[in-house]
Amino acid sequence: MNKNKIIFLIIGLVFLSLIIFVVSNLNSAWKNKTNTKAPSDFSIWTVWDNSSNFSLFLEWFKSSFPEYKNANITVESFPSYEDYSSALSRAFLNDKAPDIFVVNNNETSIFENQILWINPSAVDPDAFRKNYEAVFANDLITSVASTDNSGTAKKTEFLKWIPLGYETMGVFYDMRVLRAKDLSTWASVNDAISYIKTSKWESLPIALWDGKSIKDSSDIMTEFFMQEWAKWLDDVKDNIAKQAFSRYFMYWDKSGDNAYLMKFDDSTNLNKTAMQLFSEGQVSMIIWYPRLVNDIDSTWFQKAFLRASPIPQMTNTNPLSLVNYNYFVVNKNTKKQDLSLSLMKYFASDKWEQDYHKAFPYYIPAMPNVARETEDDDIKDWYSLKIKDFQNPNVELSSFNKKLKVVYDKWLSDILDNSLNYSFLFDSFTKNISCKYDKFINLTNFSRICE
Secondary structure (H helix, E strand, O other): OOHHHHHHHHHHHHHHOOOHHHHHHHHHHHHHHHHHOOEEEEEEEEOOHHHHHHHHHHHHHHHOOOOHHHOOEEEEOOHHHHHHHHHHHEEEEEEEEOOOOEEOOOOOOOOHHHHHEEEEOOOHHHHHHHHHHHHHHHHHHHEEEEEEEOOOOEEEEOOOEEOOOOEEOOEEEOOOOHHHHHHOOOHHHHHHHHHHHOOOOOOEEEOOOOOOOOHHHHHHHHHHHHHHHHHHOHHHOOHHHHHHHHHHHHOEEEOOOOOOOOHHHHHHHOOOOOHHHHHHHEEEEEOOOOOOHHHHHHOOOOOOHHHHEEEEEEOOOOOOEEEEEEEEEEOOOOOOOHHHHHHHHHHHOHHHHHHHHHOOOOOEEEHHHHHHOOOOOOOOOOOOOOOHOOOOOOOOEEEOOOOOHHHHHHHHHHHOOOOOOHHHHHHHHHHHHHHHHHHHHHHHOOOOOOO
16 A cells, blocks of 8 residues: 555544544534533422522522522512413423413413322321411311221311412502501491592592503402402302492492593503503502502602501401412422422421511412511511501401403403403303313313304
8 A cells, every 4th residue: 555545544544533523522512511500400380470589489498498508499480470371381291391380370271280299297287277377277278088998987187288378359549548457348448539529639549440551450359359269260240240340340430539541632641551540649549469569660660658467358247268378289290299398398398488478579479377477577678568558357368269360361351341241251250260160070061163
């Protein structure tokens, strides 16, 4: 073999080795890229709350469970419950669901069968009843009937999982115009409306109306249903529906004393929200959950004049009020069940309640003893707003079964925009959501058309 052939052979071997090296590295990089979730990753999905605050809360967890100090726990928080539900559905279909996720109390979740229930040996349901508000035991304890080896029937109780802090609705008001005594019942609110209308104040008393300017008006309307003693959508029939809608509409009708709708006769207000009108002094009261203070703060309301009070009741006799909360559940397919269980044990402790309240001070702690310890804490720096401002000890708290939360919230907000046809629209809505509930939850009547 001559010298030139030897040189070409050496060059060819070197070139071939280079190709093998490059292809091998590209293949390795491609594998790493397509498997971005390392075996040690653990994910939690939640809604509405700041993910950075939740990550801080998890650091406190790691200090209590040092065996997980190096655990890579990621948190995703969705601002919209509708987006969250859609993303979670797709995640389950693609085997990318989080290890822990949240479920809202005011619906029958389509993810019910994906939940790993708590073994009663880990968290005793009886102890849960004693340590938590009654509403949580009603919502979260379930039972399974079985027979033992001797054929004797028995019932075993399970806890679905651990609740977060909860929310109740309140009235944010301008103390230059109103006082808490004006807001104990709707009768006293009506007296205050008459006073504001005949006084020097140019602002309207209360913001109540549609699904556009009023934040989450569907929950405010739900509160009106519950004050007629309805605990789920199927209770809202005939006189209950008529009474609740009539009472709601009277606060924005132009012929009434409050006449919220008149604010939008001014073209400069057409695209404004109730919160903007409140911060500008054009209305004196708005209704929502305590976390609304974060949005109010962003509109530069004068901190010194903001106060809050529990939502008014029809009477002070046996009142019923809406409670809203998300509770953590474990994905039954999680590959990190040990970490999941440790997190849940932490969630079920007094320390969790205290730590969670530090991270999210606008939630009322689910344990009454911790709620009492924190009732005088400010829910936001520089504001005179406290947890107890949203609590009425004389009210029974209850969930309201919306059947399908996303469908309910959207449709009901749209109905509130059309007071003339509300009765027809609400009847159509209840039939439609019941039809979809049968398909999505009961898995029946698949061929039926939901009009």
